[in-house]
Amino acid sequence: MDGARAIADPVRREILELLHASPLPAGRIAEHFPISRPAVSKHLRILIECGVVEAELVGRQRIYRLRPEPLAEVAAYLNRLLGPSLPSRLDALVTEVARARRDRRTEANNPKEQSA
Structure with a gap:
């Protein structure tokens, strides 16, 4: 390398x-x-x-x-060591935000389930 x-x-x-x-x-x-x-x-x-x-x-x-191309091998190696990239972490955050919104809408549409 x-x-x-x-x-x-x-x-x-x-x-x-x-x-x-x-x-x-x-x-x-x-x-x-x-x-x-x-x-x-x-x-x-x-x-x-x-x-x-x-x-x-x-x-x-x-x-x-x-010539940045040879540095791509080092970047790929470091990415493997450092774990998931920021975009994948942001994807997980987007999923959680969508889940929380869906749960709030469900609770707003079914107020009886909240008081039970």
Whole structure:
């Protein structure tokens, strides 16, 4: 699961967030970090190896862009660990609200059953 390796380091996670916003050259990415450009380049190389970033040569610059597809495997794994997703929980809530409304309508239409 190379996506897990890609997000294992906080610098790489921040690089992914930057590239999520827009493709960037290495120099612009490096401006966001207090570490050396060679260190940023090493992180970019790891992200490319993991398949979550691709580089395109445009003129003399390499432009880096996010490839989120490999991260889907990590997301699916985490979803399995974290249990049901929010939409399924919301579906259960909708069912309970509908049941409560139905029960109130039944009680309103049959007041004799309430006093018994």
